[in-house]
Amino acid sequence: MLISIVYDSGYGRTARQAAAVAEGVRQVPGADVKVIAVADGSIPWDRLEASDAIIFGSPTYNGTLSARLKQFMEETTGPVWRELKWRNKLAAGFTTSGANNGDKLNTLVSMALFAAQHGMIWVGLDLLPGEGDDALNRHGSWIGAMATSLQGEDPETAMVAGDLKTASYLGKRVAELAGRLAGK
Template identity: 65%
Template sequence: MTDGETPWETLAASDAIIFGSPTYNGTVSARLKQFMEDSTRPAWIPQTWRNKIAAGFTNSGAQHGDKLNSLVTMALFAAQHGMIWVGLDLFAGRGADEPNRIGGWLGAMAQSDDVSPELSPIASDLHTAAHLGQRVAEIASQLKATA
């Protein structure tokens, strides 16, 4: 999301929504939490996201950084909206150069050092996030084809 108005109509018309947030203090950012709370009237009450595909990704400065809690928060939010959560289908990587090196299943996890975005997160974390995006697109397409 960019600054300004949330595009509720665009989100309602989409086939999938991928939630993303840095992990701060073991949970999602205040900005994502505000988005979640703001969604009650335009999305939750009318159930405009019901049966829509959902997924999530997060990034923190620490290798672990309690990222799982952020993904659980996103998945619970999606479930409360009646969405269908899609996780990763990648085995845990065995090294820093392999996809899913952090070993997440619920969503994509990344770790960034305190350097410029050109240097961090590393390529394997970006590949993991891209893989999740591709998986969401494929599943959303399959679901739409059966509707």
Template identity: 65%
Template sequence: MRVTIIYDSGYGHTQKQALAVAEGVHRVPEAEATLLAVGDGDIAWEALADSDAIIFGSPTYNGTISARLKKFMEDSTRPAWMPMAWRNKIAAGFTNSGAQHGDKLNSLVTMALFAAQHGMIWVGLDLFPGNTADQPNRIGGWLGAMAQSDDVSPELSPIASDLKTAAHLGQRVAELTRQFKANA
């Protein structure tokens, strides 16, 4: 079972979140996580088509996804949208910003709408909001994993609870993908 995590990361903070998502995917037996950074060059459209689930990730800049992830979305029209290559694949998303809230929900809505246009099945979080900074889902997102990063090295931020939230999302996507495939 292949889960592809396609993401953008401007300074390394969202990449750290992507790695945590992959860690969560790997917790599920027979699940394989593949990381694809949109800033690394050509997109492996075949790898995405062969995936059982796709998790989208982006920093939130100015209240929405990054320009590079938006370009990826626009570039997907011919190789993925027109042939409906991602129809019935499981999808989810994560985002990160410098502000505690920073309109991250808008980024997740953008990703969920994009997934819906491709006929994908969106998976949100099943975590109650944490009450303290050391609890998962401390930001209180339901549509996907949200993280906040200070303007410091990615080694220091985002904090552990945000990474636990991202890992939980990866594990949840892998578990639901396995369940979906078993019942297909």
């Protein structure tokens, strides 16, 4: 079972969130995870086509996706969208911003719409809102994992523990559902 995480990170914070998502995927027996940073250049289109699920991640800049993740999305038109190569794959998303709100919902909605245009099946969170910095889903998001990162801090200290736990939970949830759909 192949799970790919495609993300962009401007300052390392969303990369840390992507690592937490991957950690969650790895908790599921039989799950193979590949983390793909769009900033690294070449996109492994064959790997994405072979994936059972693709989880998208982006920082929220000015209320929306990063330019690099948006460019990746636009580049899928030729190699993927025209033939609906991602039809019926699971999809999910995560984002971080420097503010508790930061208009992160718009970023996740943009990812969900992109997935819908590819015929993908969106997986949200099945968590009630938690309270406190260590709680799962402390942002009360059902569409995807949200995180707040402290601006000006090192990525290792900028992320709130509950947000990283929520990202890990999302990765595990997607991998478990992919396994169920594959009959495993």
